[in-house]
Amino acid sequence: MAHGVVQVTNPSSSRWRRRTGEYETLAAALEAASDGDVLSVGPGTYRENLLVDSAVTLRCADGPGTVRLAPASGVALTLRGAAVVQDLLVECQDVTSAALLVEAGAPELSGVRISTRSAVGLEVRDGARPTVRRCTVDNPAGLGVSVLDGAGGLFEECEVIAAGQNGFAVRGGASPRLERCRIHHASGAGVSVTGEGSSLEAVSCEVFEVRGTGVQLSARGSGQFTDCQVHRTTGDGITLDTDAVLAMADCDLHDIPENAVDLRARSVLTLTRCTVRGFGRNGLSVWDPGTRVDANQCEIHDSTGDYPAVWVSDGAVAILDSCRVHDVPDALFVLDRGSRADVVDSDFAQIRNTAVSVSDGASVQLDDCRIKEAATGAWFRDHGSGGTLSQVTIDDTATGVIVTKGADPALERCTVTNPAEAGVYVSAGGRGTFNGCRVIGSRGFGFHVIDGCRSHLTRCRTERCARGGYEFSEPGPVTEDCTSDRAATDDMPEPVPTATGGVLGTAAPAGTSAAPGTPARQQSPGTQSYGLLGGVPAQRPAEQQQEPQVRVTARESDAVLGDLDALVGLDGVKREVRTLIDLISVGRRREKAGLKAPSPRRHLVFTGSPGTGKTTVARLYGEILASLGVLERGHLVEVSRVDLVGEHIGSTAIRTQEAFDRARGGVLFIDEAYALAPEDAGRDFGREAIDTLVKLMEDHREAVVVIVAGYTAEMERFLASNPGVASRFSRTITFGDYTPGELLQIVEAQATEHEYRLGDDAADALMKYFTAIPKGPAFGNGRTARQTFEGMVERHAVRMAHVEEPTHDELQLLYPEDLPNLN
Numbered sequence: 001m002a003h004g005v006v007q008v009t010n011p012s013s014s015r016w017r018r019r020t021g022e023y024e025t026l027a028a029a030l031e032a033a034s035d036g037d038v039l040s041v042g043p044g045t046y047r048e049n050l051l052v053d054s055a056v057t058l059r060c061a062d063g064p065g066t067v068r069l070a071p072a073s074g075v076a077l078t079l080r081g082a083a084v085v086q087d088l089l090v091e092c093q094d095v096t097s098a099a100l101l102v103e104a105g106a107p108e109l110s111g112v113r114i115s116t117r118s119a120v121g122l123e124v125r126d127g128a129r130p131t132v133r134r135c136t137v138d139n140p141a142g143l144g145v146s147v148l149d150g151a152g153g154l155f156e157e158c159e160v161i162a163a164g165q166n167g168f169a170v171r172g173g174a175s176p177r178l179e180r181c182r183i184h185h186a187s188g189a190g191v192s193v194t195g196e197g198s199s200l201e202a203v204s205c206e207v208f209e210v211r212g213t214g215v216q217l218s219a220r221g222s223g224q225f226t227d228c229q230v231h232r233t234t235g236d237g238i239t240l241d242t243d244a245v246l247a248m249a250d251c252d253l254h255d256i257p258e259n260a261v262d263l264r265a266r267s268v269l270t271l272t273r274c275t276v277r278g279f280g281r282n283g284l285s286v287w288d289p290g291t292r293v294d295a296n297q298c299e300i301h302d303s304t305g306d307y308p309a310v311w312v313s314d315g316a317v318a319i320l321d322s323c324r325v326h327d328v329p330d331a332l333f334v335l336d337r338g339s340r341a342d343v344v345d346s347d348f349a350q351i352r353n354t355a356v357s358v359s360d361g362a363s364v365q366l367d368d369c370r371i372k373e374a375a376t377g378a379w380f381r382d383h384g385s386g387g388t389l390s391q392v393t394i395d396d397t398a399t400g401v402i403v404t405k406g407a408d409p410a411l412e413r414c415t416v417t418n419p420a421e422a423g424v425y426v427s428a429g430g431r432g433t434f435n436g437c438r439v440i441g442s443r444g445f446g447f448h449v450i451d452g453c454r455s456h457l458t459r460c461r462t463e464r465c466a467r468g469g470y471e472f473s474e475p476g477p478v479t480e481d482c483t484s485d486r487a488a489t490d491d492m493p494e495p496v497p498t499a500t501g502g503v504l505g506t507a508a509p510a511g512t513s514a515a516p517g518t519p520a521r522q523q524s525p526g527t528q529s530y531g532l533l534g535g536v537p538a539q540r541p542a543e544q545q546q547e548p549q550v551r552v553t554a555r556e557s558d559a560v561l562g563d564l565d566a567l568v569g570l571d572g573v574k575r576e577v578r579t580l581i582d583l584i585s586v587g588r589r590r591e592k593a594g595l596k597a598p599s600p601r602r603h604l605v606f607t608g609s610p611g612t613g614k615t616t617v618a619r620l621y622g623e624i625l626a627s628l629g630v631l632e633r634g635h636l637v638e639v640s641r642v643d644l645v646g647e648h649i650g651s652t653a654i655r656t657q658e659a660f661d662r663a664r665g666g667v668l669f670i671d672e673a674y675a676l677a678p679e680d681a682g683r684d685f686g687r688e689a690i691d692t693l694v695k696l697m698e699d700h701r702e703a704v705v706v707i708v709a710g711y712t713a714e715m716e717r718f719l720a721s722n723p724g725v726a727s728r729f730s731r732t733i734t735f736g737d738y739t740p741g742e743l744l745q746i747v748e749a750q751a752t753e754h755e756y757r758l759g760d761d762a763a764d765a766l767m768k769y770f771t772a773i774p775k776g777p778a779f780g781n782g783r784t785a786r787q788t789f790e791g792m793v794e795r796h797a798v799r800m801a802h803v804e805e806p807t808h809d810e811l812q813l814l815y816p817e818d819l820p821n822l823n
Contacts, residue, residue, distance in 0.1 A: 007040045007061070008033050026050055026058075026069075041067045041088075052107075053080040060087045064111050076100060076116075079107040079130070087111040095141055098123035102130045102151075109135055117141035121163070124176070125149040132158055140164045144186060148172040150197075155181055166192040167210070170221070173197035184209040190233070193221035193244075200224075208232045214256070217244035217267070224248075231255045237279070240267035247272075254278045257304075259285040263316070266290035273297045280305040283328070289315035289338060299324045308333035308357070312341050319343075326350045330357060331374070337361030337384060343369055354379050355397075358407070363387035372396055375651070377416065380407035380430070389414050398651060399423075400439065403430035403455070405691075411437050422448040423462070426455050426477075427653055428695050434460050445471040446484065450657065451699065452476035461485075564620050567613055576733045577617065580604075581624055588628065602630070603697060603728050605719065606709040608735030611783035614709045615669060617735075622667035625705060632665035632703075639668065641675040644689040656692040660704060667705045674714035690725060697728045738785070740770035746785035747792075756793065757812050765816035773822060791820035 006029035009020045023029040026048050029039050035055040043066040050069065052058065060067045064087035069076050073094045078101045079085065090112060092099035099116035100109075102124045110133040114121045121137035123146045124130055130153040137144045137160045144163035147153065149172045160167040160183040167186035170176060171194045178200065183190045190207035191214070193200045199222040206229045207214045214230035217223055218241040225248045230237045237256040240246055242265040249272040253260045257280035263269055264287045276283040276298065283300040286293050293316075300309045300323065308330035312318045315338035323346040325331040331348040332355065334341045339362040346366075348355040351374035358364050361384035369392045371377045377394035380386060383406030390412040394400045400416030400423045403409060408431040416423040416439045423439030426432055426449040434455065439446035439462045446462030449455050452474040462469030462484040469484030564574055584602070602625065606614040619636045626634025639659050646652040660668060670676075676686035697706055708718065712734065719726045738746070744766050751758060758766070766788070773784065795818040800806050 005042050007042075009038050009040070030054075030056070043067060045070055047071050049074045049076065049078075051078045051080070052083040052085070055082040057084040058086065058088065059084075063087065065089055065113070073097075078103060079105070079109075079128075081105040081107065083107045085109045085112055088113070090114045090116065092116040092118045095119055098146075099139070101125075102128045102153075104128050106130060106153075109133070111135065114138065119143065120146045121160075122146070123148075124151040124153055124174070125172075127151055129153045132156070134158065136161055138162050140187075143167075143169055143188075144183065145169070146171075147174040147176045150174060152176050155179070157181065159183070161185065163187065166190070166216075167207070168192070168200075169194075170198050170200050171195045175199045176201075178202040178205050181205045183207045185211075187211045189213045189216035189239075190230070191215045193217045193223050194219050196220040198222070202226070202228050204228065206230075210234070213237070213239050214253075215239070215246075216241075217246055218242050220244065222246065225251055227251065229254075231278075233257070236260070236262045237276075238262070238269075239264075240269055241265050243267060246270070248274050250274065252277075256280065259283075260300075261285065261293070262287075263291050263293060264288050267292075269293045271295040271298050274299075276300040277302045279303055281307045282311040283309040283325075284318065285311045286316040286318050287314045291316040292319070293317075294319045294321075295323050296321045297323065299326075301326045301328065303328040305329070310341070312339050312362070315339055317341070320346050322346060324349075329353050331355045331371075332364070333357045334362040334364055335360045340364070340387075343367070345369065347372070349373055351375065355394075357381065358385045358387060358409070361385055364389075366390065366392050368392070370395075375399070377401055377419075378409075379404075380409045380432070381405060382407055383429075386410070388412065393417070394419075399425050399654075401425070401432075402653075403432040403453075404428045404653065405430060408432060411435065413437065415440065417441055419444065421651065421654060422446070423465070424448065425654070426453045427451050427657070428692065429453060431455055434458070436460065438463070439469070440464060442466060445469070447471070447477075449477045450474065451695070454478065456480075457482050564617070564624075567616065576731065577621060577624075580731070581628070584625070584630060585628060603706045604708075605715060605729050605732040606707060606735060607712040607715045607732060609711065609737055611785075612735035612737065614735055615671070617733075618667055618669045618707045618709070621707070622705065626666075631667075631705065635663075635666035637663040637666060637668050638671060640671045641686060641689075644670070644676065645686050652686075652688040653692045656689045657696070660693070660696045660700070663704045663706075664700075665703065667707060670706070670708045672710045673708035674710045674718040677718050694725060694728060740767050743770040743785040743788075747789045750786060750789040751814065754793070755812065756796075756814055759813035759815040761816055762814055762818075765819055769819055769822070788820060792818040795820070 006023045006026055007020065008023065008029050021032060023032065026041065026046050030052060033039060033054065033056045038057045040059060040061040043062050045068040047070055049071045068089045068091060070091040075097050076090045076092045076099050080103050082105055090100050095117065096119055098120040099114050099118040100122045103126050106129045108131045112135045114137045116139050118139060118141065120143040121139035125148050128151045132153060133156045135158045140162045141164045143165045144160035144167040146169045152175045154177050156179045158181045163186040166188040167183040167190045169192045173195065189212050190210040202225045204227045208231045210233045213235040214233045214237045216239045220243045222245040227250045229252045231254045233256050236259040237253045238261040240263045244267040247270040251274045253276045255278045259282045260276045260279040261269065262285040266288065284293055303309060306329050309325050309328040310318055310332045312334045313336045315336060318341045320343045326349040329352045331351050332341055337360065342365045344367045347370045349372045354376040355371045355374040356364060356378040359381035364387035366389045371392065371394045373396045375398045377397045377400045378389060379402040381404055385407040386409040388410045392414045394416045396418050398420045400419045403426045406429045410433045413436040418441045421444040423442045424434065424447045428451055430453050432455045435458045437460045442465040445467050446465040446469040447457065448471045450473040453476050455477045457477060458480045460482045564577065608614060615638060622631060622634040622636050625631040637659065643659055644652065644656045646655050676689050744763060747766055748758065792814045796814055800811065803810065
């Protein structure tokens with residue numbers, strides 16, 4: 001399109017001296033113009049590279065969008081000084097340069113539209129301080145706006161429509177300010193601030209639809225965002241790296257599939273009255289020593305993924321003051337030595353798993369906080385992990401507080417109400433100091449301490465706990481001035497032992513001064529009793545502690561071994577079992593003779609395909625050990641992953657402990673044990689079941705024999721999943737697949753047991769059938785043989801139903817035509 005005439009006027013001159021002129025090109029008009037002149041540009045396309053270094057005004061004579069500046073290459077428009085540019089359309093196709101360049105001075109741009117495929121849409125550098133209002137940049141090939149080299153300026157109501165790289169980039173000590181701007185459809189970061197001295201101030205801005213990170217600060221860059229939105233990114237919402245500093249107030253981060261905020265390498269973030277919602281990974285992810293986030297009056301909620309809302313690791317620090325975290329899988333996850341979270345006057349609610357989790361030597365400080373409707377209120381996981389919970393209330397959880405594996409927190413004046421399981425659960429070497437804490441309305445125990453853990457309870461109280469106030473399964477906990485209102489099964493106040501030997505709630509023995517119902521101090525942990533009552537209780541008889549169990553009548557070992565020998569095939573298995581039995585039996589004889597006896601571990605690994613007799617052999621093995629006096633009962637308790645792994649953090653250890661207790665005196669058989677250690681385990685709770693089993697097998701090695709079973713390759717992976725697993729099992733016994741002949745024997749045994757016989761050619765047909773049957777993962781070996789027999793019986797019944805007077809032989813004989821069809 002041809003261009004019109006450029007008219008140059010100087011409106012500041014008096015009417016009779018007004019200077020005016022018309023020029024064919026913009027370059028000619030600029031050469032003739034002086035400071036203060038106005039260049040009214042006629043409609044058209046001007047294919048010129050312009051340099052404006054005077055204080056002139058460029059505007060469209062016929063209004064916005066009528067003048068198009070589109071040179072063949074190079075920078076379309078370069079501004080220096082105090083020029084004013086209004087309503088131009090700038091187009092450029094040079095991928096090596098900027099479309100519009102502001103090099104120095106303080107020009108003003110308003111209503112300018114940059115539509116280009118350049119290296120940069122708008123570049124501001126060399127200390128320039130432009131004022132840019134209502135301008136747009138559309139550059140799908142490169143950067144949208146770049147401010148660098150000490151430049152700055154004000155951008156008001158501007159929009160980056162598209163960018164092939166970062167939407168708005170600040171570096172080299174630049175410091176622009178954005179007001180009411182929109183940056184979207186960028187293919188790098190929406191906003192990027194990099195380098196020492198580089199900073200960005202943004203007010204009421206929006207960053208969205210970004211194929212990458214929304215806002216990225218790094219290498220000592222800094223920023224201040226007020227009343228801004230970041231949403232609909234494909235990467236993180238906000239990332240800070242390498243000493244970056246960002247303050248955000250009244251901002252909204254939402255609909256982000258990755259981390260809403262990710263901080264690393266000594267970065268510092270301050271959040272005030274901000275909302276973080278709809279994130280796929282962590283709401284706040286804080287890493288590395290020196291990295292810190294301070295959140296005040298913020299709300300983090302509605303996670304769309306399966307990750308903690310606040311993640312603090314590798315020595316980082318998070319401070320939450322007057323915050324709300326709700327509707328997330330886990331609220332606060334702090335791990336690694338040196339990592340810390342300080343939380344004051346904050347609420348955690350509707351937490352699907354654990355509200356506060358502390359592991360790997362990390363610590364937390366919670367003051368005057370409230371946890372409600374979580375699977376676990378707080379879990380201190382392992383050695384060195386701890387901190388303090390002061391005046392924290394935990395309501396409507398499955399378990400209030402869990403302490404495991406050497407963790408040692410301190411709880412001061414905390415209250416747990418209405419837990420579904422235990423108010424406080426301590427196991428596997430956990431410790432913990434509980435001072436002035438209360439558990440109210442537990443549907444399990446108030447304080448449940450197992451494994452002889454050395455927890456210290458002072459002035460604690462339980463009320464209305466369904467199974468009892470205090471359960472100490474072994475000596476270890478130290479108690480002082482602890483009370484309970486009632487027994488597990490009574491409506492009467494529950495007796496609690498006192499230091500003098502009396503009980504709270506009853507008359508004291510003669511010679512003591514303790515009045516009924518008056519608390520008395522326990523002087524020494526060595527004199528306390530333990531078990532299930534309500535205060536610091538006396539131990540119950542063993543038969544009252546366990547669920548009713550079916551007694552197994554012990555048979556002589558020869559009879560049980562006869563049953564083992566009668567099994568079809570399994571010659572290698574029989575040899576292995578007999579060798580182990582002989583080793584145990586001879587060891588017993590050597591003990592009687594006063595000699596040292598070998599002490600083989602009795603726990604076994606059974607590997608092989610389904611249906612090869614693993615469960616049957618495990619049951620017989622338990623009976624044999626009982627007949628030899630090695631096990632008390634020899635019964636079999638068969639479990640799988642679903643019986644051991646809970647639906648939430650905290651319940652897995654309890655389920656595993658309960659399964660182990662049911663197997664006391666017998667065999668715990670874990671089928672498909674490899675499912676406890678899936679290849680892509682991530683945060684899978686099966687690991688907790690393995691850890692719990694390892695410790696129980698060591699602590700109660702004489703009480704239970706554990707047999708784990710599954711496919712051969714998968715069981716090798718299972719044994720490698722925990723350093724203590726392989727050492728707990730004495731040997732692996734491999735159950736080979738049955739041969740067609742052995743499968744035929746199983747069918748013949750089934751037929752005999754049910755008073756059937758194989759007719760002519762049926763045995764040969766079965767051999768061919770078992771040879772041809774597919775041997776895929778679903779092939780069940782012995783189970784397949786039994787199913788085949790059942791199928792033959794069904795087809796035989798259909799055949800006989802149409803015979804009016806079948807003979808005795810006809811009612812017994814199975815023929816080849818009764819075989820099921822091969823799939």
